[in-house]
Amino acid sequence: MDGRREDILMEMIGNNSPTKTKWNALLHLLDDESPVVRKAIIGECETHPVEAKEFLESISQGDDPLLARHAQELVRALGWIDGVGDFVRFIRSQRYELETGWFLLDRTVYPSFQSSSSTLFMDKVARRSRELLTPPMSSRQSCSVLNRVLFHEYGFRGAGKNFENPENSFLHRVIDRRQGLPITLCVLYILIARRIGLDLEPIGLPGRFMVGCFEDERPFYVDAWAGGKILEVEQMENYLEHSSVENSGSALLPVTVAETLARGCRNLSFHYIQAEDLKRSKMFGSFVDEFERVRRIATNA
Numbered sequence: 001m002d003g004r005r006e007d008i009l010m011e012m013i014g015n016n017s018p019t020k021t022k023w024n025a026l027l028h029l030l031d032d033e034s035p036v037v038r039k040a041i042i043g044e045c046e047t048h049p050v051e052a053k054e055f056l057e058s059i060s061q062g063d064d065p066l067l068a069r070h071a072q073e074l075v076r077a078l079g080w081i082d083g084v085g086d087f088v089r090f091i092r093s094q095r096y097e098l099e100t101g102w103f104l105l106d107r108t109v110y111p112s113f114q115s116s117s118s119t120l121f122m123d124k125v126a127r128r129s130r131e132l133l134t135p136p137m138s139s140r141q142s143c144s145v146l147n148r149v150l151f152h153e154y155g156f157r158g159a160g161k162n163f164e165n166p167e168n169s170f171l172h173r174v175i176d177r178r179q180g181l182p183i184t185l186c187v188l189y190i191l192i193a194r195r196i197g198l199d200l201e202p203i204g205l206p207g208r209f210m211v212g213c214f215e216d217e218r219p220f221y222v223d224a225w226a227g228g229k230i231l232e233v234e235q236m237e238n239y240l241e242h243s244s245v246e247n248s249g250s251a252l253l254p255v256t257v258a259e260t261l262a263r264g265c266r267n268l269s270f271h272y273i274q275a276e277d278l279k280r281s282k283m284f285g286s287f288v289d290e291f292e293r294v295r296r297i298a299t300n301a
Contacts, residue, residue, distance in 0.1 A: 023055045030059070030070040038077075045078055053080065060085035061286065083107035084283065091290045094298060096257035098202075099191050105264060106170045108287075109280065118172045122188070125149055126195030133196065139215045140230060142198050147228030150192065154178065156185065158225040166271045166280075169264055183209035183264055185224035201254035204263060205236075206243060212254055221252075262291040 026044065029037050045052035059071035060082060068085075075082040087104045090096075103115040132145045150156050159168045159179045167173040171187060174180035180188070186202060186209050193200045193211075203212040203221060210231075211222040221231040231239075236252055255263075265287040272281035 023051065026055070027059070027067070030067060030074065041074065042078060045074070049080075052078075056080075057082070057084045061088050061290075081107065081111040083109070083111035087287065088290060091258075091287065091294055094258075094294060096261070098187065098257050098260065101257060101261050102171045102187055102264070105261060105287075106172050108283070109166075110170065110172070113172055115172070118175050121175050122192050122195060125154065125192050128153065129192070129196050139198060139213050140220060142196065143193075143213065143222055143228065143230060146189070146193060146196070146198070147222075150189065151227045156180075156188070157227070158182065158185065164271045164274045166268055166275060166277075169268050169271065181209075181267060182223075182225040183260070183267065186211050186222075187260070187264075189222065189224045189228070202257075202260045203252065204255040204259060205240070205251055208239075209263070210236075212252070214254075219252075258291055258295065262288050265291070 022044075026041060029041060032038070045056075056071045056075050060068050060075070061084065062068055072082055072085050075085065083104075087108050090101060090104050099119075103113075103118070106113055106115075129142075129146050129149045132149065133142060137145075156174075156178050159165065159181060162168070163181070167177065168179065168181045169184055171180075171184055174184045174188060189211050190200045190202060198213075199215060200222070201212045201214065203210040208223070208225065211224060213220050213222070219233060221233075221236050223229040223231060233252070240251055265284045269281045269284035269288065272278070272284065
């Protein structure tokens with residue numbers, strides 16, 4: 001270890017308070033592979049876990065990929081789950097899958113959450129739905145069966161009085177509490193539908209997220225917020241006209257997984273502002289920015 005790094009290490013160890021200066025000093029040591037330095041850094045993080053997690057999360061989301069990697073390795077060495085870093089890496093990977101992505105979003109706030117219970121629940125709802133399916137059935141009839149199971153037998157509903165509660169945006173909490181926003185109810189609907197062989201699409205209308213089905217001769221839409229109400233194209237066009245939406249034709253087409261997740265993050269950023277949690281509001285706003293940054297890079301490639 002050179003003299004400068006030794007001075008930084010001694011300054012860090014000698015400073016017992018988790019000050020900004022101390023963490024800035026630690027930043028210069030993250031790439032040092034010396035066992036002495038590594039042990040000292042881990043010791044500081046274990047002594048001040050709250051500040052250390054915030055510090056390492058900020059680096060994991062930073063623009064320096066080398067420092068981000070070192071921060072992620074340190075998180076793993078400490079046995080901490082880097083929910084924020086995992087979600088940022090998912091965004092940057094561009095390998096988007098709806099179920100995986102939304103559970104990663106959940107872990108940014110609930111890092112110890114295990115998706116197995118939620119996955120098993122969706123499997124259970126799908127099994128019950130298959131019991132009621134009598135092939136051959138049209139996609140509309142299959143949706144009617146899913147509506148019966150999800151909204152009547154299991155009692156899922158749109159969040160009313162507590163609409164702006166952030167928990168309505170986390171899929172595993174929606175499953176636990178049986179209520180959510182239009183977007184999370186639609187995501188749940190789509191994921192269960194896939195388990196019974198029904199291919200549905202996310203439809204990102206202004207002010208109301210819905211589900212679209214394009215498998216039959218005529219497309220139709222499902223309003224999960226309204227208990228699975230099935231809507232025709234004409235009804236959707238009337239809705240858009242009353243909402244003064246331009247380019248209504250494109251508004252009725254599916255949105256991507258990235259757009260769906262970004263909208264979920266945008267909702268959370270707003271709802272955390274309402275809850276006066278500016279730190280988390282800023283975090284979810286940064287995820288929206290990251291989705292946009294990745295999209296621009298892909299478009300210009």
